[in-house]
Amino acid sequence: MKEKVLFIYLMVLILAGCTYAPLPKQNGNADTEKKLTKEDNQESEKTFLFIGVDSRGEKKSRSDAIMLAKYYPEQEKLKLVSIMRDSYVKIPGYKSGYNKINAAYYYGGRELLKKTIRENFGVKVDHVAVIDFQGFVKMVDLLAPEGVVVDVDREIIDNMSIQTSIGENVLHGEEILKYVRFRHDDESDFGRVERQQEVMVQLKTGFINQISSFEGMVALPEIIEQGLSYLDTDIGLKTIMEMGPKVVFHTPDTVETLRIPVEGSFKDEVYPETGAVLEMDYAKNKKALQDFFSK
Template identity: 85%
Template sequence: MKEKVLYIYLVIMILAGCTYAPLPKQNGNAGTEKNLTNERIHDSVKTFLLIGVDSRGEKKSRSDAIMLARYFPEQGKLKLASIMRDSYVKIPGDHPRYNKINAAYYYGGKELLKKTIHENFGVQVDHVAVIDFHGFVKMVDLLAPEGVVVDVDQKIIDDMSIQASIGKNVLHGEEILKYVRFRHDDESDFGRVDRQQEILLQLKNGFINQISSFEGVVALPSMIEQGLSYLDTDIGLKTILEMGPKAVFHAPDTVETMRIPVEGSFKDEEYPEIGAVLEMDDTKNKKALQEFFSN
């Protein structure tokens, strides 16, 4: 079902900057994103790793948001799992054995983050998309040119210098980036993950509405090409453009979300040279994630 792959790509465009969560078996040239345009996409369930990095173009950065997305084509269902960036995990390789999961991307990029997720949670990734702050701002404005409606309070306005008033506001790229990154309240990173998933779902709905007209379908190929320029992804442009117009009719019927670590499965700890972490019950969280993605 080629239509499935395009919709997942569009979700990747939305997700990668703000989230937020499983992924790929790749062959010999796994590290070459742009030359996989003839890749055969199967109808089976696929898992995607979506990485938002805390960078505006720097060479090395940490993953500010980590999200796994799995699509079930026969059920028309999409599942999204956000992994908290301070989750304390075992990182494969010669660097410190245990660290926050966001350090994996800093040490070894997307390949090491994939290995870290597989080793800790038993989830195999099929495809990866990476986006930085600049790309996220551009992607939001591409997918939601009229803006996104969010509810803000005085604390987030003051802390992030958001140009808004208390209550519901229509915000655009730069302000939405501030909104999804805010974490200086009682909910800390947990509230931030909730906001990331909130924005994702709004962008998904807004994008589907945008391409649901004849004009939108006609504009879709150029929109996809522009979106690809903001991403580092191993899904090829040729494959995506070939299936573009069909996406409108094959959006997932349902979207389910979760967060790792799950409630009651972690404690706050602090380690020298690492700082504050979420020390998880590894068995409970691995089981929870695998069960979430099982059907």
């Protein structure tokens, strides 16, 4: 039951748009909170895989965003790891041996991606949640019905065909999807992750604002149910609906983040079968990820 409660909490983070962004600390009532036992804490320390896929309903797709999350109840701390989609890794059973990590989802879905992460980084995934482009667009409009304020430049507008002007604009679901997917400048995927963080923070704020009033709390179950309809996950809706209102206000005191590959541990390479990749120092990145999750 403890791992289900934890997964529900992390699912609410998705609904709050916190997939890529550090969360602000929120104060709870320490006198009324039930303290977990050591055994409870060990059982609750599960690892969760969140996958954003480059699909609009197709049967097969690649993972456009990959994130691991782990919550430590004893320290009231959440750790988030983003794995760059062009990371060059060994894919179990793949004929050529190595490919970009986002190809694992294309060839074998969530199970192959889980195996790939375990084989390359030594991390066992306990639960998975997947959202595609259509789901993301709907989630944005659900959490931020008034739109999201972003600053766009001419390069993004022209490349992604966004119907707006240069500078600060209020964009909605479809345009926000284009905005966070843009990567055709000097910053490439690294700049895209920054834009994702920017948008996710605003989505979190929009979600919290919606449920901060009495009317919002009444509407919370409907918001969660609708949001979960955009996700494909391995935890039941009933449990999430029962626990969601309780856990949404119990955010961790500390959120730590990591990006794989870590700084100074990779180089840009090009291979005939895969194109441009991030070729990693596997030992260094495996150690970095395991050290990050072990502290």
